[in-house]
Amino acid sequence: MSERRKPYPFDFIEPKWQKIWDEKRSFHAPNPGESNFDAAKPKFYVLDMFPYPSGAGLHVGHPEGYTATDIVARYKRFRGFNVLHPMGWDAFGLPAEQYAIKTGQHPALTTRDNVAKFKSQLKRIGFSYDWRREVNTTDPRYYKWTQWIFLKIYNSWFNPETGKAEPVTTYQGEDPDRVRLAYVAEVPVNWCPQLGTVLANEEVVDGKSEVGGFPVERKPMRQWMLRITAYAERLIKDLDGLEWSESLKLLQRNWIGRSEGAEIDFKVAQVSNLPIEKQGKLETCPTIRVFSTRPDTLYGATYMVLAPEHSLVDLIVTEEQWPEVRAYRERTSRKSDLERTELSKDKTGVFTGAYAINPVTNQKIPIWVADYVLLGYGTGAIMGVPGHDERDLEFARKFNLPIIPVVQGPYLTPEQSIGYVGDGTAINSPIIDGLPTPEAKRKIVEWLSQNGVGQPNINYKLRDWLFSRQRYWGEPFPVVWQDGQHRALDETELPVVPPSLEDYKPTGTAEPPLAKAKEWVRYSNKATRETNVMPQWAGSCWYYLRFCDPHNENRFVGETAEQYWMAGTNDENAASARPTAGRRIAKGKKAPNGTAETSPSGIRHSASPKSGGVDLYVGGVEHAVLHLLYARFWHKVLFDLGYLSTPEPFQRLINQGVILGEDNQKMSKSRGNIVNPDDVIAEYGADAFRCYEMFMGPLEQMKPWSMRGVEGVSRFLARVWRLMMRENQEGKWELSPAVQDAELTRSQQKVLHATIKKVTDDIETLSFNTAISQMMIFVNAFTNAEVVPLTAMRTFLVLLNPLAPHITSELWQLIGGPGEITEQKWPSYDEDLLAEEEVEIVLQVNGKVKGHVTMSTKATENELETAAMEHPKIKETLGGKPVRKIVVVPKKLVNIVAG
RNA sequence: GCCGAUGUGGCGAAAUGGCAGACGCAACGGACUUAAAAUCCGUUGGGCUUAAAAGGCCCGUGCCGGUUCGAGUCCGGCCAUCGGCACCA
Numbered sequence: 001m002s003e004r005r006k007p008y009p010f011d012f013i014e015p016k017w018q019k020i021w022d023e024k025r026s027f028h029a030p031n032p033g034e035s036n037f038d039a040a041k042p043k044f045y046v047l048d049m050f051p052y053p054s055g056a057g058l059h060v061g062h063p064e065g066y067t068a069t070d071i072v073a074r075y076k077r078f079r080g081f082n083v084l085h086p087m088g089w090d091a092f093g094l095p096a097e098q099y100a101i102k103t104g105q106h107p108a109l110t111t112r113d114n115v116a117k118f119k120s121q122l123k124r125i126g127f128s129y130d131w132r133r134e135v136n137t138t139d140p141r142y143y144k145w146t147q148w149i150f151l152k153i154y155n156s157w158f159n160p161e162t163g164k165a166e167p168v169t170t171y172q173g174e175d176p177d178r179v180r181l182a183y184v185a186e187v188p189v190n191w192c193p194q195l196g197t198v199l200a201n202e203e204v205v206d207g208k209s210e211v212g213g214f215p216v217e218r219k220p221m222r223q224w225m226l227r228i229t230a231y232a233e234r235l236i237k238d239l240d241g242l243e244w245s246e247s248l249k250l251l252q253r254n255w256i257g258r259s260e261g262a263e264i265d266f267k268v269a270q271v272s273n274l275p276i277e278k279q280g281k282l283e284t285c286p287t288i289r290v291f292s293t294r295p296d297t298l299y300g301a302t303y304m305v306l307a308p309e310h311s312l313v314d315l316i317v318t319e320e321q322w323p324e325v326r327a328y329r330e331r332t333s334r335k336s337d338l339e340r341t342e343l344s345k346d347k348t349g350v351f352t353g354a355y356a357i358n359p360v361t362n363q364k365i366p367i368w369v370a371d372y373v374l375l376g377y378g379t380g381a382i383m384g385v386p387g388h389d390e391r392d393l394e395f396a397r398k399f400n401l402p403i404i405p406v407v408q409g410p411y412l413t414p415e416q417s418i419g420y421v422g423d424g425t426a427i428n429s430p431i432i433d434g435l436p437t438p439e440a441k442r443k444i445v446e447w448l449s450q451n452g453v454g455q456p457n458i459n460y461k462l463r464d465w466l467f468s469r470q471r472y473w474g475e476p477f478p479v480v481w482q483d484g485q486h487r488a489l490d491e492t493e494l495p496v497v498p499p500s501l502e503d504y505k506p507t508g509t510a511e512p513p514l515a516k517a518k519e520w521v522r523y524s525n526k527a528t529r530e531t532n533v534m535p536q537w538a539g540s541c542w543y544y545l546r547f548c549d550p551h552n553e554n555r556f557v558g559e560t561a562e563q564y565w566m567a568g569t570n571d572e573n574a575a576s577a578r579p580t581a582g583r584r585i586a587k588g589k590k591a592p593n594g595t596a597e598t599s600p601s602g603i604r605h606s607a608s609p610k611s612g613g614v615d616l617y618v619g620g621v622e623h624a625v626l627h628l629l630y631a632r633f634w635h636k637v638l639f640d641l642g643y644l645s646t647p648e649p650f651q652r653l654i655n656q657g658v659i660l661g662e663d664n665q666k667m668s669k670s671r672g673n674i675v676n677p678d679d680v681i682a683e684y685g686a687d688a689f690r691c692y693e694m695f696m697g698p699l700e701q702m703k704p705w706s707m708r709g710v711e712g713v714s715r716f717l718a719r720v721w722r723l724m725m726r727e728n729q730e731g732k733w734e735l736s737p738a739v740q741d742a743e744l745t746r747s748q749q750k751v752l753h754a755t756i757k758k759v760t761d762d763i764e765t766l767s768f769n770t771a772i773s774q775m776m777i778f779v780n781a782f783t784n785a786e787v788v789p790l791t792a793m794r795t796f797l798v799l800l801n802p803l804a805p806h807i808t809s810e811l812w813q814l815i816g817g818p819g820e821i822t823e824q825k826w827p828s829y830d831e832d833l834l835a836e837e838e839v840e841i842v843l844q845v846n847g848k849v850k851g852h853v854t855m856s857t858k859a860t861e862n863e864l865e866t867a868a869m870e871h872p873k874i875k876e877t878l879g880g881k882p883v884r885k886i887v888v889v890p891k892k893l894v895n896i897v898a899g
Numbered sequence: 900g901c902c903g904a905u906g907u908g909g910c911g912a913a914a915u916g917g918c919a920g921a922c923g924c925a926a927c928g929g930a931c932u933u934a935a936a937a938u939c940c941g942u943u944g945g946g947c948u949u950a951a952a953a954g955g956c957c958c959g960u961g962c963c964g965g966u967u968c969g970a971g972u973c974c975g976g977c978c979a980u981c982g983g984c985a986c987c988a
Contacts, residue, residue, distance in 0.1 A: 007937080247903050247983090254902070254984060261988085292988060305988095347986085377987045384988090390900090391986055461987050621982085695923070697912060701905085702981080709911065712923050715938095722938090770913070773922035780922090784939075842918050847969045849918050887968045893917055897968045 007718035008725075009733065010685030013810045018123055020809075026822055027073075027128040029084045031549065032560045037082075044081040045565050046073045047544055047650075049619030049627070050088045050135075052536075053114035054095055058121045059667065060675045060693070060705060065618040065656040067690045068699055068766060070127045072616060074802035075763045077128075078826035084565050085128060086547040088135035089115050092143075093536040094195070094211050097473035100504045107473045107504075111138055121677065126686045126805050133550045137539025138473075142546065144495035145556040146538050147478040153637055154182040154479070154488050158230035165230075165640035177486075181227045181637060182467065184486060188309065188375070189466055191219040196506020197470040198223060200535060201463055202626045218333075221510055224468035224477065224532060228633045232256050232460040234647075235632055243652040245700070248624055255625040257461025261293035262445045264383065264454040266304060266356040268316055269364050288312060288356055288367070291378030291459050294388065295448065296440035299429035300406035301383035302396065304356050304367045305349065307375040308332045316367060318353030325350050325369055332371040347372055347395045358383075359453045360431065360444075370395065378459050387418050404428060407437065465630065467535060470512040472504045474533030482527040498533070540627050541634040544614055544649060556643075563645050568612030612646040618699075621655040628653075654766060659696075660704040667705075675705050687804035688714035694768035694803060713772070717807055719779050720800065724793060724811050735814060742789040749833050751781045752792050756829035759799045768803065775800055790815060795827045842893035843868050845877045861888045868894040 021027060030037040046069045051062055073085035089111075096107035096114070115136065122129070135142055156165045157179040168176045177183065190199045194214035198221060203210045228235075236256050239249045265287040288304060306313050308329045317325045328350045349370025356367050372391055373382050386396030386403040396403050408427045409420035417424065423437035431447055432440040448454030468477070476496045478489040489496065499517035506513060514531035515521060523529050542556070549561035628650070635649040660666060661673025668674070680689050692713040697703040726736045744752065755778040762771035778796060782788055793815060801808040801821055812821035836857055841864060843851040851873040855864060865886055868874055878898050885897040 245904095250903065251983065257984095257987060259987075290988080294988080372986045372988095374987070382988050389988065391988075394986095459987080461984095624983085695911085703911070706911065706924070708924050712911095716923080718938095769911090770922080773913075776922055840918090844917085844969075847917095847967095852918080885968060887917095889917060893969090895917080895968050 006685075007714060008721035008807070010687060010717075010806065014124075014126065014686050014806045017806045017809045018126055021126075021128070022123075022131075025132065027077075027083075027085065028130050028132055029082055031558075032564050041080060041082040043084065043565055043567065044073075044076040044616075045084040045544075045614045046076070046616045047085075047547070047614045047618075048087065049617070049623060050090050050540070050543060051118060052090050052093055052095075053111065053118045055099070055110070055114055057114075057117050058677050060677055060680070061620070061656075061659050061667075063122075063125055063677055063689070064659055064693050064699075065620070065654075066122070066125070066127055067693050068654070068656065068768065069616065069618050070690075071694070071763060071768060071802040072766070073128055074805060074822075075826070077822070078798065078802075078824065080825070084133075084547065085130060086133040086135075086550075087122065087127070087129040087131070088133075088543055088547070089118070089137065090536070090540050090543070091115065091136055091138040092474045092534075092539055094471070094473075097471060097504060100473070104502075106500065108138065111136075124681055124686055125677070125690060128805070133547050135543055135546050135550050137543065140495040140497055141553070143475045143539065145546065146475050146534070146542070147494050147496055148491060148556055149542060149634060149638065150182065150475075150534070150538075151478055151488050151491060151494075152641060152643075153226060153634070154180055156181045156637060156641060158227060163234070165637045167641070181230065183225055183227065184222060185225050185464075186220055186222045187225070187466075188218045189221045189223055190216045191221065192216045193508065195471075196508050198466060198468065200466045200537075200626075202629075203535075223466055226465040226467045226633070228465045228629070229460060229462055231633050231636055232258065232462050233458075234636060235462075235629065238632075238636075238648055242648060242650070244650075245653075245655065248621070248653065248655060251624045252629060255462065255629065259293050259459045259461075261291055261457060261459065262295040262441075262448060262454050263289055263291055263379065263457040264295060264298065264359065264448060265289050266359065266365075266383065268367070269355040269357055288381050289379045290381045290383045291457060292383060292385075294385065294441070295444050295454070296426055296429070296432060296435075296437055297385040297388050297406050298358070298360050298383065298444060300385045300387040300404045301358055301365065302386060302402040302404060303365050303384040305370045305373045305382050305384055305395070306352070306367065307373045307380040308369050308371055309375045310369075310380045312381070313352065313369055316352055316354040317369075321351060321353035325352060328369060335371070347391070347398055349395065349399065351399075359448070359451070360429075366401070368395075368399070376463055377461065388421050390419070390421065393419055465633075467538075468532035469535050470506055470510060471533055472498065472501060472513045474535065475538055476514065476533055477530040479530040480523045480527040481530060486530070487527070496529075537627060537630045541631045542638075544617075544631075545635075545638075545644070562643075566613050566644065566646050566649075568646065568651075613649045613651045615651055617650040617653045618656060619653075620658075624655070655700060657698070657700050657702040659693075660702065662705055662707065664704045675707075680707075680710060684710050684714040685717070685806070687807050688717055691717065691772060691803050695772045697769055699766050699768065716772075716776055716779065717804060719783060720804075721807060721811070723779060723782055723788060724815055736788065738786060738788045739790060739793060739815060740787055741791075742787045744789050744792055748781065748785075748789065748792060750836075751778055752795060753829040753833045755799060756795065756827050757834065760826070760829070763802065772803065794824075797821060798824050798827055839891050841867070841891075843871055843874055844893060844895040845874060846897060846899065847895060850874055850877050857891055859890075861890065864888050864890070864894050868896060 032039070048066050048069050069085065073083045076083045091111045096110045099105065099110050100107045137143060137146070155168050157168045157171050157176065158164070158181060159166045159170065165181060168180055171179055173179065190201065190204045192199055192209045192214050195209055195212060199209055199216060204216050207216055208214060209216055236253055236258055239252060242249070267287050288306070290304065313325065328348070347370065349368045349372070352367045352369055354367045355364040357363070358365050372395065373380065384392045384396065384401065386392040386401060387405045388407050393403065395401070403418055405414045405417045406426060406428050407417060407420065407424040408414055409417045409422060409424045412420060414427055426432040426435050426437070426440040429440070432443050435443060445454065445456050476498050478494055478496050479486050480489060481487070498514060499520035501513060501517060503516065504513055507515070512531040512533065514533065521529050521531060545557045545562065545566070548565040549558040552558050631649055635644065636647060638644045639647050658666070661671060661675070663671070663673050665671055665673060677689060688710060692710040695713050696709065722736070724736055724739050725733045728734050755774050758774040759771045762768065762774070775796070782792070794812070797808045797812050798821060809821050838854050839857055840852050841855050842849055843853060851871050853867050853871055855867060865888055874896065878896065881898045883896055883898045887895040887897070
């Protein structure tokens, strides 16, 4: 492609200003205690989800969120905030390791190169990061503290009395290893043979690994777990106070999956034909506990089902049923999760030969084994109520088990109520007959409690977090093994640095690659090191805390730094940073939880004290249940232990929408529709790139890329340039003579103040697309003006600066400052200048527009009414029909209802 | 199956219950130019009326209904697309 003439010299301007910002450290946010720290300034913490620095470099999706946060960061600085806007690298993970396996190049080297590439790309876009705060999760100075936090988790337990994590030394029981928040357990895990590692539930999608899409099998293995389930309740409850989209909160709520119900104990009926060696054991284990959200249907429980892996199966199966049950168990264990899901429609199962006693009917009911009951949820056993559960009904019909209706649905006969799963009235249930479902539940649970055969209970879908991986490129555990016991290392022994390996390949067995480094593994004569490593998510669980104080060598984050940056918004301080003018009545638009309000100046703040934390966090929705849940969990543990001042890390969270290719399809190599930011910047400049990303549409919406669109925005910036600059005879740019110290005309004043208002409001609500539209209107209004008043240009440049920082910095300098644009104050608008003296009033008859009339804004309702009735067009339309009603909306319209 | 989000011109989109389509793209016409690009100015939802223009009339925000003087916006019911969950008892 031949070199296109640049519409304005962005190729000169942009590197120039990026260099100046770098050298002057223009965007460094001082911490409390630093010499240039200003305690009078309120803080604002605006955070991006830091990237995994892949070899492919940035794609256009990354800078979408990054641009949004950068605009807010620059805007808040104008507004007088001390703005924390950092960037770093989430660099542990599979791709660097897979590359190491292929090439033998150490992942640290790959990571270093990729980070350098990402960083230079980000700098080319002109983001105002405080690069002095850069962190890298693979840096020993960073993961030392990741390991340190692990030690805190390991050395804590969740005290159900206080509902908080406490040091494990406060635990009164015998074996603290049973209650630690980090523990080792032999559990069925997701094993991925191709990746040679286990994966968390969250990393398995449709029975395949999220990374690579390889099949995953269930396999019992001894692994490190984190007791996130202890926090299930708080992780749900604390969502209420957060300014997140309701749909995102719902995603987390569903993932945690809270269900209220009851646990009910069923006695196993004594059976005579049990083998002798099992009869004794049965005495000691006489009950099967189930969980049900519908204890009110207990009378309809006509059978029970145990999960195939349930430990009681061994004890209760009769001798004659044993071969069949064993065969069934083997069949299911061979099934992958995928198969188990795919075949879900077709129920399978076998009878154990044993019976249980229904505690309310005292009837003997058969006990089955079936894989539609999962070991991991509830107790791994259920009562089968075919009358009012779809799955149980299907199962009962297939195996001819009795079906009894015990809930009568509205407008249904008892017979018709079979298969009805909603609330209704209890029937065929002597203790609760006639009661509506909620009361029936309450009463039956009360009865169960009194009789010692059940109690209310809450269950969660959330499982404990499988925290170990059989890989190389991750944080080693600060743990050693001795005599089959795990033991945490002392804090003074951190960081635990992984050994360098010749061969990074997973062993294909449960033994991690680190085990190959025999020297390293040998900790002492008696003890060996843990060879598993932590999962990729570990580093990202707390990076936002490290940003507050990234170079602290004595603490994961300094106390004063943490308290300053993670504090709740101090409204008094925020008020002092607000402009003095620009009063307007708040709309309170888009308040997600009903408590947030819009202040007179348009700054959103909460009526009740905020829980604090990061003030604005922007990132992809793909982290809705992984990173965001894990980080909240770690944060709460550290909060409980007294290390943090807020219970939640991220107060306001926005998910940017996915950017599609020009063909409206997801960008992918195979489709060949990937847009490379470098190419766009080379052709149109970083400012055009930034503005286009924001002009495309609402931030949270999915939207397709368009090169034509970039061109349009680039034209807009060129018009801004030519508003103040013109080309002379030699083809050099020089200041336009139209730019003068001059008074604004009335209409210029109006559009200027309308633009201040609109841009200010829109940045507050992250509606950058309409902010740009308004600035286009402004530029259109001044294009071809014979006199371009300097003051208007100064104001406008500040408004545009957060979006297009380079061109505005250059123009600011060219029109003679004063100072640098970044040192300016955000402009305020004057409502009086916005007010029109005259407005066009819409005249309607029966809701249809029939004419217009221009009236003073001071016109009374009577005057408006009279003007409407005298309008010839209205008279004509009415044609003498009787007027029944006249609706007058001041400054807007008159609607005459007639006929 | 359950839950959620979204449906507006040729395209991206905008619109505190008050003139639907701001702003931009594309298209078309004009100015400038030897010419083109760039730039600037203008037109641009659909249909009918008209020789033409001006003007006028009708229809139009996925579909059906409701509330209202007035609905893209609020309410009820559907449909479609996208996303999440998916035997969770």
